[in-house]
Amino acid sequence: MSKVESVLGPMETSDLGFTLSHEHIVVSSAGIPQIYPEFIQREDSITEAIKVLSEAKDEGLDSIIDVTTLDLGRDIDMLAKVSKESGVNIICATGTWRDIPRVFWNASVDSVATLYKREITTGIEGTNIKAGIIKVANDVGGVTREGEVILRAAARAQKETGVPISTHTWAPDRVGEQQVRVFEDEKVDLNRVYIGHSNDTMDIHYLESLLDKGVWIGLDRYPGGRTMETPNWEQRTDTAMRLIADGYGKRIMLGHDWSVRLSIDSKEGQTSRSKYNPDGYLFITRQVLPRLKDLGASEEDIQNIMVDNPRRFFEGGN
């Protein structure tokens, strides 16, 4: 028996079930949900999240990993309420995304690691809700000086607490390789590291060389294809199938990087988002998995990527 912290308390990893590996409920910025809740229509967002996640639950979704950090406007009370009312388990994150607080830029690695550790071992925002994952982010331009502080802090918190790391990368520039170099330097067990947003590239050599290092890979942007530079959803699914065919089916996970609402209080914005992805958190269930099966994936392959891999990732075994 192995446990993972959810926003409703510790749960058995064997109860995670069908899991989306990188999602959000609402994204904004640090302090917005608490100080300017009207900007994200906080109450409406909660109602909407409960509605769409309840629907997703009816279609087989059991758990999501919500990798929203402080600087993405994490709102721990919102996550707990949405999980309780929808019945979907939510694993929440400590760590830092791309908007690294200015006060961290010249902070010592250990002092930032101490903050992450507190959210893992004691609780978040005055609650006893604990983080089940450590999120870090590096994007276009790679690992910056302040980005490196965050990566090293995450590495040290990982080693002391055993909680795994989930990264945001910019795969077209192979940023995952830079992250792995820092984690190797910090002597993190790469089996506890998930390199996310890896399906923004179709460079199979990049992906397989990362997997050969021992990390997990998140194919966690769907549908994608909003810009010419990144693959569309069919191409992303071809990449998933290629990795399965090449023997990596036990090391990959899928997610959307979806959220019910953006921080911009714009009706137009929400309409164009629902046109872009009318299925929301169900896009993978309704579109990607049937296509993967058409391409030759077995039921066992689907069970691995959606159920067993997230469970094994949290358990830390091989």
Ligand SMILES: [Zn+2]
């Ligand atoms: Zn994300």
